[in-house]
Amino acid sequence: MGNRQQNLAAIYLKNFLIANKMMVLKLPGVFCFIFLLVLSTEAKEIPSTVDVSILGIFHPRHIRVEGKDTFDIILKEDIINVNGERKREFFSLENPTIELPGKIKRTYRGIVKVFPNGGELLIINKVKIADYLTSVVGAEMGDGPYEAQKAQAIVSRTFLVKNLHRHKDFDFCDLTHCQVYKGKESETALSKKAVNETNGIVLLNGNKVADVYYHSTCGGKTADLNSIFDKKNTSIISVSDSSYCQASPYYHWDWKLSIKDAPFNKIKIIKRAADGRVTLIEVDGKREKGWQFRMKIARKYGWNTLKSSWFYIRKDEKYFYFHGRGLGHGLGMCQWGAKGMASKKKKADEILKHYFPKLRLCKIY
Structure with a gap:
C-alpha cells in the first residue's frame, strides 16, 4: 500500500472511531485506541489544579507569607492569628513566598491556604498541574539528561492522575510518600520543557491509568x-x-x-x-x-x-x-538507571518500555 492509500485509510479509520465514540490518540510510533465508555474515571475527570500540603514535615506553628504584602501567621489555641487579627483561615495572593522563621523559605506558584489542624498549621498550595509537575520533575530528576526528565514527567503525571485525593484534606504531600515537591525552587528549564512536551501522556495498564512506582537506585535489578x-x-x-x-x-x-x-x-x-x-x-x-x-x-x-x-x-x-x-x-523506574539509559541515547519511550514492559503509553488529555 502506498503512502497516499495509507493516509486515506488512517483518515477513514479515525472518522469511524470518532463516530463510534472512541478516542484516537497518536504518539511517536504508537497508536492508542481507547473506548471512552470504558476508560477509567481517573483519566476523564482530571482537574486543572491540585492541592498539595507543603512544609508539613516541620509541624509549623508560625509562618510568614510574603507577596504584595507580608503576613505573620501564628497558631494560638487552634485559631490563626494573622498580623494580630484572629482568623479561622488564610488565603494568599498568587505566587507567595512562605518562610518558617529560622528553618526554610520557599516560593510557590498558585495560591496558599492556611488552616489550623491538630495543634499545627496546615499549609495547602493550590497549584496548576503543569506547574506542580515541573517542580516535581526538577526535584526528583535533578540535572539528569533530557530524555530521563521526559520519562520522569510521564511517570509523575501517571502517579498524579492515579492518586488524586490521596490524603483526606488534600491531594498530595510534598514528601517521598507522594512525590517530592519544592515549589519554584526545584523548577528547571529542562523540567518545564519535559512536562510541556509530554503533556497529557500517561502509562496505562489495559484501559486504566496504571499504578506506577519509581525509586532512586535499583542496584542492578528492579523489584517485583x-x-x-x-x-x-x-x-x-x-x-x-x-x-x-x-x-x-x-x-x-x-x-x-x-x-x-x-x-x-x-x-x-x-x-x-x-x-x-x-x-x-x-x-x-x-x-x-x-x-x-x-x-x-x-x-x-x-x-x-x-x-x-x-x-x-x-x-x-x-x-x-x-x-x-x-x-x-x-519498584518500577530506577531514576539513576533512567539517567544511564538517556546518557546512552535511549529515548523516553524506550526507558519506560524497559522499566514498565507490561504497560503502554497513551495521551489522555
Missing part, C-alpha cells in the same frame, strides 16, 4: 511488586538494569550497627526474592517482612542507613554489618 508488598499485581515486574545505574553512589553501600545499640540480639535472613530483596527475616525469633524491617530500622536510625531491602548481614563481637545494593523500594 508481589515480592515486596504481597500484592496481586502482574504489571510491575522485576527487570535487569544491566549497568545503567552503576554511576549511582548507592549502587553498593555498607552500614554497620553497634551490637550494644541494636534493638535486637539475633537476626537471620529467611527468604529472598529472585531479584535479591529480603522478603522474610527473623529478628529475635520473630519473623517479619523484609520491607517492614527496613522501614523500622530507617525510622529509628535514619533513612541513610538501611537503604533498601537488598542486603546481606554479617556479625562480629562489636557490630552487625549490612552490605547492600540500591536506594529505595526498587
Whole structure:
C-alpha cells in the first residue's frame, strides 16, 4: 500500500472511531485506541489544579507569607492569628513566598491556604498541574539528561492522575510518600520543557491509568511488586538494569550497627526474592517482612542507613554489618538507571518500555 492509500485509510479509520465514540490518540510510533465508555474515571475527570500540603514535615506553628504584602501567621489555641487579627483561615495572593522563621523559605506558584489542624498549621498550595509537575520533575530528576526528565514527567503525571485525593484534606504531600515537591525552587528549564512536551501522556495498564512506582537506585535489578508488598499485581515486574545505574553512589553501600545499640540480639535472613530483596527475616525469633524491617530500622536510625531491602548481614563481637545494593523500594523506574539509559541515547519511550514492559503509553488529555 502506498503512502497516499495509507493516509486515506488512517483518515477513514479515525472518522469511524470518532463516530463510534472512541478516542484516537497518536504518539511517536504508537497508536492508542481507547473506548471512552470504558476508560477509567481517573483519566476523564482530571482537574486543572491540585492541592498539595507543603512544609508539613516541620509541624509549623508560625509562618510568614510574603507577596504584595507580608503576613505573620501564628497558631494560638487552634485559631490563626494573622498580623494580630484572629482568623479561622488564610488565603494568599498568587505566587507567595512562605518562610518558617529560622528553618526554610520557599516560593510557590498558585495560591496558599492556611488552616489550623491538630495543634499545627496546615499549609495547602493550590497549584496548576503543569506547574506542580515541573517542580516535581526538577526535584526528583535533578540535572539528569533530557530524555530521563521526559520519562520522569510521564511517570509523575501517571502517579498524579492515579492518586488524586490521596490524603483526606488534600491531594498530595510534598514528601517521598507522594512525590517530592519544592515549589519554584526545584523548577528547571529542562523540567518545564519535559512536562510541556509530554503533556497529557500517561502509562496505562489495559484501559486504566496504571499504578506506577519509581525509586532512586535499583542496584542492578528492579523489584517485583508481589515480592515486596504481597500484592496481586502482574504489571510491575522485576527487570535487569544491566549497568545503567552503576554511576549511582548507592549502587553498593555498607552500614554497620553497634551490637550494644541494636534493638535486637539475633537476626537471620529467611527468604529472598529472585531479584535479591529480603522478603522474610527473623529478628529475635520473630519473623517479619523484609520491607517492614527496613522501614523500622530507617525510622529509628535514619533513612541513610538501611537503604533498601537488598542486603546481606554479617556479625562480629562489636557490630552487625549490612552490605547492600540500591536506594529505595526498587519498584518500577530506577531514576539513576533512567539517567544511564538517556546518557546512552535511549529515548523516553524506550526507558519506560524497559522499566514498565507490561504497560503502554497513551495521551489522555
